[in-house]
Amino acid sequence: DAGVIQSPRHEVTEMGQExxxxxxxxxxxxxxxxxxxxxxxxLELLIYFNNNVPIDDSGMPEDRFSAKMPNxxxxxxxxxxxxxxDSAVYFCASSLAPNSRQPQHFGDGTRLSIL
Amino acid sequence: SQQGEEDPQALSIQEGENATMNCSYKTSINxxxxxxxxxxxxxxxxxxxxxxxxxxxxxxxxxxxDTSKKSSSLLITASxxxxxxxxxxxxxxxxxxxGNKLTFGTGTQLKVEL
Numbered sequence: 684d685a686g687v688i689q690s691p692r693h694e695v696t697e698m699g700q701e702x703x704x705x706x707x708x709x710x711x712x713x714x715x716x717x718x719x720x721x722x723x724x725x726l727e728l729l730i731y732f733n734n735n736v737p738i739d740d741s742g743m744p745e746d747r748f749s750a751k752m753p754n755x756x757x758x759x760x761x762x763x764x765x766x767x768x769d770s771a772v773y774f775c776a777s778s779l780a781p782n783s784r785q786p787q788h789f790g791d792g793t794r795l796s797i798l
Numbered sequence: 799s800q801q802g803e804e805d806p807q808a809l810s811i812q813e814g815e816n817a818t819m820n821c822s823y824k825t826s827i828n829x830x831x832x833x834x835x836x837x838x839x840x841x842x843x844x845x846x847x848x849x850x851x852x853x854x855x856x857x858x859x860x861x862x863x864d865t866s867k868k869s870s871s872l873l874i875t876a877s878x879x880x881x882x883x884x885x886x887x888x889x890x891x892x893x894x895x896x897g898n899k900l901t902f903g904t905g906t907q908l909k910v911e912l
Contacts, residue, residue, distance in 0.1 A: 687840070714898055726841075726886070726902040739899055774840055783829050783890030783898045784848075789840030 685709070687790035689775050695796045701763040704793045707756055708777030716787060717750055717760050718774040726774075732758065733781040765797045802887045802903030810909045817874040819906040821887030822867075830863055831888045831900065832872050841886065841902075844872075877910045884908070 688707040696702055708715050716731040730740040732752045740750070747766070752758040762769055772792045778785040805820045821830070829848050833841040847854045847863045847870065854861045860873040874881055884907050888900040 718902075725904050728899060728901070731899060733897070738897060776840070778898060781898045783900065784846065785898065786831065786843035786846065787841075787900065789842070791838070791840045 687775055687777050687788055689773075689790035689793050691793060692791065693794045693796075695798065696765060697798050698766055699764045700797075701761065702765045702769075702795060702797075704760040704773050704775075704795070706758045706760070706775030706790060708758070708775070709788055710756065712777035712779050712788070713755075714778045714781050714785070714787075715752060715758050716776040716778075717758070718776065719771045720774060720792070721771045729760070738781075767797045770795055770797050802889050802901060804885070804887060804903045804906040806906060807904070808907045808909070810911065811877055813877060813879055813910055813912050815877055815910075817877050817881070817908055817910070819872045819885050819908070821870045821872070821903055823870075823887075823889045823903075824868065825889075825891075827865075827889045827891075829890050830861075830870050832859075832861060832870075833886045833888060833902070835884045835886065835905070837883075844885075874908075877908075879910050879912055882908060882910045 690705045714733050717729040720726045729742045730750045735752045750760045772794050774792045776787040776789045778787045802821050802823045831846045832844045835841045845856045845861050847861050858875045863870045884905045886905045887903045
């Protein structure tokens with residue numbers, strides 16, 4: 684079975700450029716989560732969707748960050764303009780149903796470096 | 799402050815030994831989950847324990863939960879080199895109605911040496 688698929692796996696770009704990270708959740712999963720992981724701050728929840736609707740975006744650090752889920756099989760996280768402090772590993776995860784008893788299934792992440 | 803904090807931050811043991819990791823949290827929960835992360839990979843769900851459960855087993859894993867102390871432990875028995883990874887606890891929002899949002903702890907880095 685295909686797991687959560689993220690692209691690209693690695694992205695290196697210059698400060699000020701727009702960055703778009705992509706995620707395909709597991710088919711049939713109704714919840715999707717975007718996380719950011721750094722050594723300093725650990726794993727932080729940025730935003731999550733239930734049934735394609737954003738539920739909690741309180742973790743989105745600034746207006747430079749935006750996320751969309753146009754349909755059940757695709758989501759994007761966009762940073763515009765990017766800054767060096769955005770460098771991190773960004774993970775997407777999905778779960779079967781919008782309750783906390785469901786395990787989250789993670790993709791292998793996008794390692795983002797902003798120069 | 800962190801909802802979940804693991805202890806120790808790092809643990810190094812010999813293959814065949816048992817590894818115990820602890821997690822403390824601050825607010826009430828419905829469930830607590832443990833995840834493993836291998837280097838360069840995403841997190842993988844290991845086990846979930848509900849707030850009305852005290853102990854749960856899955857293969858070589860044993861999880862305990864003490865809601866009065868707001869703590870949980872993960873025991874890996876007869877460790878193998880392949881168990882080398884970071885381990886995270888994750889808690890839900892309990893009665894605050896946070897839906898299926900999870901807060902992850904700081905993690906324990908486990909190294910199992912041959």
